[in-house]
Amino acid sequence: MNTLTLWLHKLGSPPTFYRFAGAVRPWLLAAALLxxxxxxxxxxxxxxxxxxxxxxYRIIFIHVPSAWMGLFIYACMAAAGFVALVWRIKLAEIVAMECAPIGAAFTFITLVTGSLWGKPMWGTWWTWDARLTSELVLLFLYLGVIGLYYAIEDRRKAARAAAFLALIGIINLPIVHFSVQWWNTLHQGSTVRILGPSHIAPSMLWPLLAMALATKLYFGASLLGRARVALLAQEGGKDWVRALAQPEGSRP
Amino acid sequence: MNPTRKRRMTLVLLIVAAVGIAAALTVYALQQNMNYLLTPSQVLSGQGADYKTFRLGGMVKSGSLQRDAHSLRVDFAVTDGDHDLPVEYTGILPDLFRENQAVIATGHMDGGRFVATEVLAKHDENYMPKELAEAMGKAHAKHHVGAAAQEPTP
Known part of the structure; x- marks a missing residue:
């Protein structure tokens, strides 16, 4: 087994992940803030x-990075959910489930900022075009995953059921992304393109990309923090958690 | 990979693939029904006849905008390049509304005119500073003049 696979295997064990996440999180958060x-x-x-x-137009510096994160986090959640379903790794279950609230928050921000921009620019807060509707479905998928996870008593069974829902919902991602191309929508097409030239001046593009980086880093920091807490809650009573609590407990 | 995991993986992938195909077929079937708007050409070819109210989309034709001096009523023509359709609307227009701007109007046909109850401006995907837009506009205008000058006069 090579070093990378060995390291990944080790990272899958709760105590190692707990220490690793605790060490990396402050750096990610600082980089995100910067x-x-x-x-x-x-x-x-x-x-x-x-x-x-x-x-x-300056709302795009919040709206567009949030929208990207809504899709990106969903893909992360589904990937972790897939690992959780096939390999039954406890950490993957926790990572998948802790993605959901962060993704839901970003999707909510996307919908709200889009609505605020839509009123003066388009002339309406909301319209049922394909992009807006599929984005709303994305929010409901996140809420469905969260709801299902907390509706089932057994944490591990709950995580697997919700991971399955997350995996099915991945169908919505291409619909959200391509809705502006497939149908006539009120929402405009993509401005920033990975392939080919973007339809935005460079002086406006770089802050947008900086914000995209910041939201990615924030997601990393937030996910690691949430996963640590969830791990402690689920592993409570195990030796490594007891060992963590011991020094504090023995203090006067 | 042990057999149990392999079986689980196959099952999960199969279900996701099945749902994916189902969704793709649904989207494909809805393609015609899910149109958010009709273009003037589609309306003139009779496709709007099935709807009591529908959305009309296109560009505001250059030079067609007329504002009533005493009310909020505006008249303009919406074009898709091939055909025009006259539109009347009474109310407040969004900030982006202007000639040569893409708009989406909701309303119904009244004879040969489209009576709108709501007019939305569609934003395009271009973002640029004012100076750049002006510079590009000038270059564009020059190009037009140049092209017109080159055309042989009959």
Whole structure:
């Protein structure tokens, strides 16, 4: 077995993961705050106003990174859920389940900021076009996963049932992404493209990418923190948790 | 990989694939029904006849916008490049509404006119600073003039 697989195997064990996550989390959080500060300053202060929308377009520095995260976190949740279903690794179950609230929060932010922008620009808060509707379905999928997880008493069975729902819901991801191409929608098409030129000036693009990085780092930090707490809660009474609690318990 | 895990993996992948195919077929079947809007060409070819109210989408035709001096009523034509359709609307228009802007109007046909109850402006995917847009506009205009000058006059 090579070093990387060995390391991954070790990381799957709760005590190792707990220590690793505790060590990495502050760095991720600090990097997220730094990238977020740079991105927001660049987006809200340095970037020029848009030729059509004026300053109102600046909501994209929140809206677009959040929307990307909504999709990205769902993919992470489904991947972890797949591992949990096939290999029955406890850590994968916890990671999948702790992804859901973070993803739901980002999706909610996407819907709210989009709505705030839609009223002055489009002339409506909400419309049932394919992009908006599929994004709302994404939020409901997240809420469904969270709800199912907490509806079942046994933590591990609950995680597997919810992971299955998460995996089925992955069908919605291409629908959200391609809705603006497949159907006539009120929502505009993609501005930033990985392949081919983006339809945005470089002075507006870099703060957007900085914000995308910041949200990714924040997701990492938040997920590690949540997973640590969930691990402690589930593994309570095991030797390694007791060993962690001992020094504090023996203090006067 | 041991047999149990292999079996579980096959099962999970099969179910996801089955649901994926079902979703793809549904999306494909809905393709026609899920149209958010009709274009002027589609309306003029009679596709709007099935609906009492529907959404009309297209560009506001350049030079067609007329505002009533004493009320909120506006008249304009929506075009998709091939055909135009006259539209009337009474109410407040969104910020992005202007000539040559993509709009989506909800309403019904009244004779040959489309009476809108709501007009939404569709934003395109381009973001750029004002200076750049002006520079590009100038370059564009120059190009137009240049192209027109090159055309042989009859």
């Amino acid at each position: 990238a977020g500060a740079i991105g927001l300053y660049g987006g809200l202060v340095l970037a020029p106003a848009d030729y059509q929308q004026g300053d109102a």
